[in-house]
Amino acid sequence: xxxxxxxxxxxxxxxxxxxxxxxxxxxxxxxxxxxxxxxxxxxxxxxxxxxxxxxxxxxxxxxxxxxxxxxxxxxxxxxxxxxxxxxxxxxxxxxxxxxxxxxxxxxxx
Amino acid sequence: xxxxxxxxxxxxxxxxxxxxxxxxxxxxxxxxxxxxxxxxxxxxxxxxxxxxxxxxxxxxxxxxxxxxxxxxxxxxxxxxxxxxxxxxxxxxxxxxxxxxxxxxxxxxxxxxx
Numbered sequence: 203x204x205x206x207x208x209x210x211x212x213x214x215x216x217x218x219x220x221x222x223x224x225x226x227x228x229x230x231x232x233x234x235x236x237x238x239x240x241x242x243x244x245x246x247x248x249x250x251x252x253x254x255x256x257x258x259x260x261x262x263x264x265x266x267x268x269x270x271x272x273x274x275x276x277x278x279x280x281x282x283x284x285x286x287x288x289x290x291x292x293x294x295x296x297x298x299x300x301x302x303x304x305x306x307x308x309x310x311x
Numbered sequence: 312x313x314x315x316x317x318x319x320x321x322x323x324x325x326x327x328x329x330x331x332x333x334x335x336x337x338x339x340x341x342x343x344x345x346x347x348x349x350x351x352x353x354x355x356x357x358x359x360x361x362x363x364x365x366x367x368x369x370x371x372x373x374x375x376x377x378x379x380x381x382x383x384x385x386x387x388x389x390x391x392x393x394x395x396x397x398x399x400x401x402x403x404x405x406x407x408x409x410x411x412x413x414x415x416x417x418x419x420x421x422x423x424x
Contacts, residue, residue, distance in 0.1 A: 232410050243400055245354075247414040288353055289320075295411040298344065298367060300354025 204229045208289055208302035214311050215279050223274040223305050225289030232294050234265055236274050239286040241305070248274070248287075279309045313337065315416035317403050325420045332419045336384070336405030342366075343380055344404040344413065345388050354402055360386065361409060376416035393423045 205228040215221055225234075231234075237246040249256050249263040252274065256263050265272040276283055286306050290299040316335040324330050336343050341362050346354035357376065359367040362383040371378070374393070380386040390397055401418050404413040 219358050233412070235412065237415075242417070243420065245402065247412065250412040257376065258350040281331075290353070292410065296367060296412075297342070297406075298359055299346075299354070299404075299413060301355070304353055 204231070204291060204300050205302055206289060206291055206302040208305050210305065211303065211305045211310045213308070215219045215307065217255055217281060217309055217311050219279050219309075220275070221279060221307070223276070223287055223289075225272040225302060227270050227272075227291050229270070229293060231267065231270075232297070234272055235290050235299065235300075236263055236272070237288045238283075239288060239289040241285060245288070250256075261282070272295060276301065277306075279307075280304075281309045281311055283307060284309050289304075314391070315403055315405050317401075317416035318366075319419055319420055320417065321420045321422075323424065324393055325424050326395055326397065327360055327392040329389065330393055330421065331387050332401050332403075332421075334386045334388070334403030334416060336386070336403070340405035340407055342406045342409050342411075343386050344406075345378060345386070346402040346415075348402055348418070351412070354400075357388070358400075360364075363398055366409070393421075395423050396404045397421060398423045410418040 215295040253267045290301040343360045345357045349353040360380040400418040403416045
């Protein structure tokens with residue numbers, strides 16, 4: 203099946219800093235979603251982005267499908283951005299989402 | 312618009328006991344998924360329904376896990392008997408159609424002692 207790798211595994215930032223989170227995938231994808239899992243375990247949809255670039259406030263994402271990677275940018279980070287960020291993909295063969303291992307972000311005041 | 316509802320939020324049981332989880336998807340969503348998330352890992356699919364039919368249950372441990380989606384709306388996931396390694400968060404997700412964006416519920420955190 204498809205493999206999803208996220209990097210870096212852990213990230214510590216000072217409040218106000220910018221960061222880039224990366225997601226590599228091993229095959230063509232039909233759908234790619236970025237999630238933020240908050241400390242209570244809720245998976246919050248950030249972006250549905252199988253290709254192209256999208257922006258939502260301080261967050262933006264870019265997926266280059268031909269090169270099989272996606273990037274999530276966080277600007278002017280806040281302590282509330284802390285948590286685990288997951289990239290998940292599905293393929294034309296199966297609509298289930300395959301998740302990466304996640305990136306743990308800690309933003310310090 | 313109401314999100315995906317799950318209950319209970321937390322459950323503690325002893326090994327070999329049985330447990331059931333309930334999920335109510337977003338209204339109008341035909342596809343429903345159950346994922347298992349073990350601590351420190353990403354969620355992994357257990358079973359996928361399209362309306363009330365099973366699309367994929369290849370990763371469901373069928374000797375102890377069962378799931379149903381009667382009438383193509385609510386779904387229940389059951390574990391009988393539970394093992395220590397079943398301790399995890401069980402997440403329900405739904406989408407309008409199979410390859411559309413998936414929305415997740417808050418999950419049920421299961422501890423098996």
